[in-house]
């Protein structure tokens with residue numbers, strides 16, 4: 608693996624990620640402007656609130672579509688596999704505080720839950736042979 612790739616992986620915290628938040632910010636599931644505001648709020652809240660108890664890194668990714676295409680902005684949080692609907696910018700601080708930092712899904716906004724099977728300990732890519 609190239610030194611550039613290792614540097615990028617280290618910079619992103621790959622290997623120390625404990626939670627991954629995906630957001631679809633429209634345009635089918637919600638108004639594009641509403642979605643953009645939610646996405647900006649998600650980025651800033653994760654940065655401002657930092658990791659929860661136990662540290663770790665929360666990765667966030669904006670996706671083109673999570674295939675629900677209604678009740679957006681739609682958010683999907685792993686490792687719990689919690690699907691949320693209607694995560695507008697004003698709801699993002701509560702979502703980040705309760706789910707990302709405290710690990711407790713915000714029940715009233717949950718659409719569905721689908722945790723993935725545990726695959727084993729996280730191994731940094733740079734540590735693989």
Ligand code: FES
Pocket residue numbers: 631632633634635636637671672673674675676677679681
């Ligand atoms: S456009 Fe957001 S889920 Fe499809």
